[in-house]
Amino acid sequence: MTAWLAQHGDAVRLAMRRLASAPVNSLLYLLAIGVALALPAGGQMLLANALSLAGTTSAVPHISVFMAANADRGMAAEIESRLKKRGDIKRVQFLPREETLARMKANPGLRDVIEALAANPFPDAFVLAVADERPEAMERLAVELRQLPRVEHVQLDSAWVRRLDALLQLGRTAVLVLGVLLSAGLIAISFSIIRMQVLTHRTEIEVSGLLGATDGFIRRPFLYYGLLLGLGGGIVAWLLVGAAALWLRAPLGELVRLYDLTLVLQTPGTRDSALLLAFAAGLGWLGAIISLQQHLRKS
Amino acid sequence: MIRFDRVSKRYPPGVDALSDISFEVAEREMVLVSGHSGAGKSTLLKLIAAVEKSTGGAVLVGGQNVSGLARAALPYLRRRIGMVFQDQKLLFDRNAFENVMLPLSITGFPRREAAQRVRAALDKVGLSSREKALPVMLSGGEQQRLAIARAVVGRPKLLLADEPTAHLDADTAADVARIFKEFNHVGVTVLIATYAGDLFPGARRLQLEHGKLLP
Known part of the structure; x- marks a missing residue:
């Protein structure tokens, strides 16, 4: 058990070391993933705010x-x-x-x-x-x-309730479509980054195999690398969305006030934030798995 | 320890690297595989560690036919064998200590004990003062000794070395040869592919020529 933990710890450390060894590249990767994730995450944030706005007005038909x-x-x-x-x-x-x-x-x-x-x-x-x-x-x-x-x-x-409902439904669908598309994009980004990592560390992969490393041992640092990429990108997305919320809060509040409503634009809640980070990390991991399946056997 | 039973290895499109090779190596023995360049020395060593698979016959290591091993079983075979490669295959982004540590990380050795073993291995090859050095900072002889330290840190019963003294000056080569002899003295079975046979007087010699074993 401790050996297992130590090996995972080693893999995480190695992945971090690889991320840190090319800081400019790593930052650009994180930015690319973060921007891709910020779009659906931002949409989700606006939707959550619209829902709470609809909830506070008397919606009893x-x-x-x-x-x-x-x-x-x-x-x-x-x-x-x-x-x-x-x-x-x-x-x-x-x-x-x-x-x-x-x-x-x-x-x-x-x-x-x-x-x-x-x-x-x-x-x-x-x-x-x-x-x-x-x-x-x-x-x-x-x-x-x-x-x-x-x-x-x-x-x-009840007509306006139905209209609002339809609008929110449309918003939900848009966020979903955007989410699915950009998730696929994130997997693709992770896929190609891991591919380059495999090429960069070809000697290490070969030597480890010759010294008796299992496939799992060889894959582990790459998987953690993908996971960290996703997680880091998720954090970037979260920061972007949070910053956008704070920035839009005053002008949007002003706009909504003209309709006799009050809205203080909320940054993503704990649940949504945790979901975003877990989802991003999972997608990074998934991209890495697919990439390793494609590229590891060949090396 | 090792038994080759009518082993042949053919590379596509039909080049016979080894044909009909049979021999045995007993435990604690030191055996040289010699022959001209391209005689099949490296291939022979690669068959033992299942880096390559034979196309005919059986390669038995510790009673186990390694040419029939599943991919998933290979790591556990290789952990029992120490290998010194012709091109050393050191990792140039890791220092000497980390290079020697790699086999122990792979097997999940407890860390503190592993560090002691790494230092002991470096000490045995005379590199204890260079543990922080990156391989590029080491001389050719030191790099070779580092590769040997990595091969023996897991304390294998079997040590394979492919041309370990090539590209070394005479003194350094003699030094490296002495290290192998020391391991053999403490009970390690050693198989060395070399054409500098005179560095290992007294060792049994397998002579290869064009993929065939000379009697």
């Missing part, structure tokens, strides 16, 4: 039911009792037309317009919270509600 303008209060009361009997409606909030008028008048921009009208333009209305918030279920319910007598208009305000 409602259905608004508007009575005809000439329907009297008795009709409205009857509709209200019918709505309350339904099991698929959780809560019914009645908005009397007078109240709506008063609320609209409170808006200074609208007051003049409303006062110029002869009669109250607003109908009695209900705001419904539903039991089943899935868009299809709400759509079905809305169709039924439109059949009620003296109901003029039924409006689903």
Whole structure:
């Protein structure tokens, strides 16, 4: 066990020594991997922020039911009792037309317009919270509600939630596609770097084999080299994404404030960061494995 | 220790490096393989360490037919054999100590004990003061002695050396020959491919000519 650990320790040290022996090359490798990883990692960060933004705004979808303008209060009361009997409606909030008028008048921009009208333009209305918030279920319910007598208009305000959802879905797909493509790129980078390493250390590989080294012993430092490349590249990507987040925080916050929302752009969380580093290290390792399979037997 | 049973080695497209070779080397024996350049001396040594595989016959090392060994079994055969290569094959980016340490790292030897063994091996070949030196800083004779230290640090029962005294001046060659004799005296079986046979008086000689063993 200790011998096994010592051999792995030796392999890691050797890999580090090789990285350090050509510092400029190593830095450029890390930069290449880091930039490649920063794109999907940055996308993921923006997505996580968008999700949290969507979460903080009231995303509970409602259905608004508007009575005809000439329907009297008795009709409205009857509709209200019918709505309350339904099991698929959780809560019914009645908005009397007078109240709506008063609320609209409170808006200074609208007051003049409303006062110029002869009669109250607003109908009695209900705001419904539903039991089943899935868009299809709400759509079905809305169709039924439109059949009620003296109901003029039924409006689903889940539309924007669906739009946001669709946008986030698109974002997720984009990040995924970008991630897959650039992961393949990272494997390719690691592959060719390890190939050059194998060429550089051809004598050492040959001599080790002649002295009784197993394939595992010979491969180990190269695998750790690939792993360290990936890990280092992951750290570079993490730094790039973190720096971009801090840099974008003020301007993006300003933009979002114009939509009456607040957003403080967050750098990647612990879980996302750990995932990024593990993923990067794994890809570097994988590139090294494939490369060794291609190049070691020949030497 | 070593037995060749009607061994032949043919390289494509049909060059016979060795043909129908049979001989035995007993334990603790010192044997020279001599012959002109291209007679098959190096090939013979390579067959023993399974660096090359015979195309006919059996090569037995310690009772084991090494020409039939699986690739995965080769490392464990080579760990039992010390090898000094014709071109030495030292690692030029590692110092003398690290070069000698390599076989012990490969076998996973405990580190502290390994360091002691490395120093003992360097001491035996007279390089204990040069352990930090890179191979380029060593003279030809010192490089050869370093290669020998690396071959013996694992304390093998069998030592193979391919032209260990070539390119050395007479004094240095005699010095290197003396080191081999010392190892043989402490019980190591030694097989040396050389055409400087007079450096090893008293050793049995296998004479190769055009891939055939002369009687």
